[in-house]
Amino acid sequence: MAGKSEHVAKAVQAAVSTGKRLSIRSGGHSYADFTYNKDVEVIVDLSMMNDIFYDPRRKAFAIESGAQLGHIYETLFRGWGVTLPGGVCPAVGIGGHATGGGHGLLSRQFGNVCDLIEAVEIVVADRPNKVRTVIASREDTGDLKDLWWACCGGGGGSFGVITKFWFRSRGATGSRPAEQLPQPPREVLISTAFAPWQQMDETRFTHLLRNQCQWYVENSDPASPASALCGLLFVQHVSSGGIGMLTQVDASAPNAEKLLEEYLGAVTANTGITPFPFRRLPWMASTVTIDTSNPTVMTNATLRGAVKHAYLRQSFTKEQCAAIYHHMTRPDYANTSPGTAMIQLGAMAGGRMNALAPGDTALPQRRSALVAMFENFWVEAAEDAKHLGWVRDIYGQTFASTGGYPVPGDRYEGCNINAPDLDITNPKFNKSGVPWHTFYFGDNYRRLQRTKARWDPKNVFRHSLSISAH
The missing domain is CATH 3.30.465.10 (Uridine Diphospho-n-acetylenolpyruvylglucosamine Reductase; domain 3)
Structure with missing residues (x-):
């Protein structure tokens, strides 16, 4: 140490x-x-x-x-x-x-x-x-x-x-x-909402996902006034819980309350979801509350898990929403507390994250609107195949049209290396024919390789998805 x-x-x-x-x-x-x-x-x-x-x-x-x-x-x-x-x-x-x-x-x-x-x-x-x-x-x-x-x-x-x-x-x-x-903002507006699966049929669910995606597609420009807002949708498997929303807005932004109201109205349209009244909190107090109220954050040190990530440039299609709905409501699969099977969908892309060019840093994803994080956490090693199978199924079928992974292009912009997914190197799961490093680093990989050859020619520093000089 x-x-x-x-x-x-x-x-x-x-x-x-x-x-x-x-x-x-x-x-x-x-x-x-x-x-x-x-x-x-x-x-x-x-x-x-x-x-x-x-x-x-x-x-x-x-x-x-x-x-x-x-x-x-x-x-x-x-x-x-x-x-x-x-x-x-x-x-x-x-x-x-x-x-x-x-x-x-x-x-x-x-x-x-x-x-x-x-x-x-x-x-x-x-x-x-x-x-x-x-x-x-x-x-x-x-x-x-x-x-x-x-x-x-x-x-x-x-x-x-x-x-x-x-x-x-x-x-x-x-x-x-x-x-x-x-x-940081002196104060923030915090809005939450929750919907049990009992009130969410496939039509409402499709509206919810596509509403969420479309709002960020329309508000992803670096200069957008809506960059003061960040919202996340938490979709848990029917056995793990329900569907939650968390939204934060800089309270000092122009027309902050109206921005929040219009966002919530757009995302919940035709879904039957009614958000709870928003709260105004000091930013630091809000940050501490959000940190400590996330059950996954509090328990993941002792959990087994798998994550799969995708940068989205366009909304999920109806076919993709159908695949997600199917796996989220599958009766032949269950994951109960303290584990959870879920998707986080929302605003960890766009706005000022799109202000730089793809080559200004090694992180190339500068044209995305939002991200989708497919997660599964569980306790027992004996259940690895079951829970890994679920996250592989839902992710692979969501991106089935591009070989099971979000191939960079008009619709997607690959994945983030901070959500490492070792399946991406396996053609059994990544059927796209696109190399793993293209998803994470795009065209920046060549410069990363040259840098690797210069600063670590003997490959002293390496792991399962590290940069290779060759």
């Missing part, structure tokens, strides 16, 4: 010198075997490296890679009135979250977390049997610029061990800390 970057360098050097396979652990929140698998002999654990401070020399906020999101939000906001637009799970480590893109309830308003990376301190093994620590920044050129770029959306564990990030908004000016990162 490392406490300083020097400790990390020594651990990596020892692994390189002895030829031992190593992996990296930031927060410990992972859906794949990137850190823990049978081949790993050394785990570089960064969880004790969690310092957060303002660096006046770089005019940026320094955050060590083991810091977890909940701690980051509290420290940045209470210390300087700023934030990062990251995810809602407080136990996620910033190391993997930021390098894979990182998005949350404020991302439509402020962009991805990786868009704010000004520099990284990273332990690399780019010389024969020799480890060193370098800093790569947004202002660098040449090889160092490529390394910084690769760390902004290229996923963790491919190029080295990032020990520290510096975060600063693009175009930030001055030297006051409060001017260097986004300032």
Whole structure:
């Protein structure tokens, strides 16, 4: 367990010198075997490296890679009135979250977390049997610029061990800390709704999914005033629960209450769902409440699970809605508490996340409207085949017309590496003929490969979906 970057360098050097396979652990929140698998002999654990401070020399906020999101939000906001637009799970480590893109309830308003990376301190093994620590920044050129770029959306564990990030908004000016990162809303409007499956037939369900999708398709432009709103739809299997909605709006946005009202009206039209009255809350209080009220967040450390992700550029078709409805209401399948089988559908794309070009960072998904996350969590290893089978079935049939996966094009924009899916490398499930890396990195993969060859020529840093130099 490392406490300083020097400790990390020594651990990596020892692994390189002895030829031992190593992996990296930031927060410990992972859906794949990137850190823990049978081949790993050394785990570089960064969880004790969690310092957060303002660096006046770089005019940026320094955050060590083991810091977890909940701690980051509290420290940045209470210390300087700023934030990062990251995810809602407080136990996620910033190391993997930021390098894979990182998005949350404020991302439509402020962009991805990786868009704010000004520099990284990273332990690399780019010389024969020799480890060193370098800093790569947004202002660098040449090889160092490529390394910084690769760390902004290229996923963790491919190029080295990032020990520290510096975060600063693009175009930030001055030297006051409060001017260097986004300032979150002072207050937010929070709306929730719930519908039991008993009141949801297939026609209403189809309206709900297509309404949700269409609103985001129409409001995905970076300059849209609706970027102040982020809404999520939680569709649980009939055995796991019902259908929930969560919506957050910046209360200071022009006509915020009207924006919320029109959104809820558009999404719930012809569905029979009546949202509960909205609440006005301080942003920090709302953030803590949402973090701790999510049962999956609170229990996933002890659950087995599988996730599959899709960036959507267009609405689900009626045929896709029918496939989803079928699997969500299947009587021959069940997943009960503490597990859950569900889809999250909504606003982790679009708005300011679409402000950059696909090649500005390693994260190429800059034309999407919303995301769909297919998730399943359970307890017993003996039930792996049952629960994996369900999530494979619903995802594969939803994207059956493109070989079981959301092939990048007019309708989809691939997947996010922070929701790693090892099935994507298996032609039994990915029948599209499209390589796995195209879904995650698109045309950026060639530059990632060149960066890999330059900074990790011996492939010291690798896992099941890491960048390959060849």
